Amino acid sequence: MFERLSAPHGLLRYGVAPDQKKIKRIADRFDRIALEYGFRFWGNVHVGRDITVEELQERYDAIVLAVGASVDRQMGIPGEGLSGCYSSMEFVGWYNGHPDFKQQSFDLNCERAVIVGNGNVALDVARMLARSEQELHSLDMPDYARELLSASKLKEIVIVGRRGPAQISFTAQELNMLKTLERASVFVGDSELVLNDESQFEMASHENRHRKRAYEVLQSFDGEKKDVGIRMTFLQSPVEVLGDHCVKGVCLCHNVMKGPADDQRAAPTEDVHDLSCGLVISCIGYAMDDTFGLPKFGDHIAHEEGRVQGTDRVYVTGWAKTGPQGLIGGTKADAMQTLPAILADLQMLKPRASLDREAVMQLLKQKGIQPVTSL
Numbered sequence: 311m312f313e314r315l316s317a318p319h320g321l322l323r324y325g326v327a328p329d330q331k332k333i334k335r336i337a338d339r340f341d342r343i344a345l346e347y348g349f350r351f352w353g354n355v356h357v358g359r360d361i362t363v364e365e366l367q368e369r370y371d372a373i374v375l376a377v378g379a380s381v382d383r384q385m386g387i388p389g390e391g392l393s394g395c396y397s398s399m400e401f402v403g404w405y406n407g408h409p410d411f412k413q414q415s416f417d418l419n420c421e422r423a424v425i426v427g428n429g430n431v432a433l434d435v436a437r438m439l440a441r442s443e444q445e446l447h448s449l450d451m452p453d454y455a456r457e458l459l460s461a462s463k464l465k466e467i468v469i470v471g472r473r474g475p476a477q478i479s480f481t482a483q484e485l486n487m488l489k490t491l492e493r494a495s496v497f498v499g500d501s502e503l504v505l506n507d508e509s510q511f512e513m514a515s516h517e518n519r520h521r522k523r524a525y526e527v528l529q530s531f532d533g534e535k536k537d538v539g540i541r542m543t544f545l546q547s548p549v550e551v552l553g554d555h556c557v558k559g560v561c562l563c564h565n566v567m568k569g570p571a572d573d574q575r576a577a578p579t580e581d582v583h584d585l586s587c588g589l590v591i592s593c594i595g596y597a598m599d600d601t602f603g604l605p606k607f608g609d610h611i612a613h614e615e616g617r618v619q620g621t622d623r624v625y626v627t628g629w630a631k632t633g634p635q636g637l638i639g640g641t642k643a644d645a646m647q648t649l650p651a652i653l654a655d656l657q658m659l660k661p662r663a664s665l666d667r668e669a670v671m672q673l674l675k676q677k678g679i680q681p682v683t684s685l
């Protein structure tokens with residue numbers, strides 16, 4: 311296993327929120343696999359830069375790319391670069407101690423934060439911003455992040471969705487987690503929950519039952535008064551982040567839904583208003599970087615049953631195969647679909663004489679790479 315960072319576990323270590331303790335425990339399963347005979351970890355090796363896929367192919371019979379989606383999507387609006395406006399990748403990486411983001415600093419001395427996006431990452435970010443000092447103390451996270459979050463002055467966190475409450479990507483379970491917050495409560499105004507005819511049709515379909523469950527959770531928030539309010543608002547798109555050097559607010563445009571049921575899009579209206587805030591975090595999903603120069607199909611590497619198109623025995627799994635969507639458990643099922651392709655192709659191969667591990671080490675050393683290795 312080759313890994314760009316010195317520590318393993320990727321998104322599980324650096325992406326999953328520290329309060330998702332059960333999910334984090336999947337790392338124990340990974341560690342058990344890593345202890346099996348024949349497994350070797352090579353950390354601090356950036357495949358595609360420190361060592362090429364071709365160089366790996368010369369030394370291994372099959373290469374599986376499980377590189378995820380490591381670039382954040384941009385909102386593409388003026389003011390996005392202001393201090394105080396961050397992507398979820400930066401903020402989530404920071405509170406999880408990701409080496410690329412742990413030097414980042416955030417100013418939580420403002421009263422209102424705006425989170426853009428209606429996916430589970432937006433909920434992770436909202437929870438982490440809203441947790442009390444006591445709650446943060448029980449979490450496995452870096453001290454610098456715990457201290458800064460504990461000292462936060464935030465009174466309101468506004469989660470902004472560009473489409474309606476029937477099109478949210480939140481899951482019911484993650485929405486319900488908001489109810490467990492010690493010092494924060496959720497408010498969703500009745501007018502926010504009104505559905506147009508197409509959305510009512512969508513809610514009635516069996517295929518959208520998970521969305522219906524999530525919508526029912528939205529209806530169930532009682533808005534009880536606590537120290538921090540999490541407010542959900544829909545049919546709004548940020549069109550500008552306001553401020554000179556630092557964020558002072560966002561300009562939001564009211565949207566209307568257009569198009570048939572199950573394919574409704576947000577269309578902007580002329581109705582815009584400013585919302586003051588000192589922090590904006592965009593949680594609008596991730597994308598793949600182009601390190602490998604491999605053919606892409608939409609938001610993932612182009613493949614057939616896990617075989618990367620136009621390559622010989624290079625495979626793909628996880629978000630690099632499916633695009634940045636789905637829960638961690640789903641990646642296991644996905645890997646099980648790539649596996650038959652690998653096994654079938656390996657059967658056709660003449661068995662290779664044993665792998666010369668020292669040759670890999672020598673190659674890396676020649677290139678000036680200091681790998682962190684498990685053997």
Ligand code: NAP
Binds near residue numbers: 383472478484548594
């Ligand atoms: P996501 O589920 O794809 O949600 C992205 C959200 O951003 C959507 O609401 C999308 O709206 C919105 N969006 C995209 N572009 C936008 C723009 N330009 N302006 C405004 N809004 C925009 O992505 P995610 O939250 O990053 O999550 C990625 C995957 O990880 C998901 O499958 C998620 O369930 C999973 N995850 C799971 C957990 C958990 O189980 N605890 C935690 C975190 C993440 P549209 O729908 O209109 O495109």
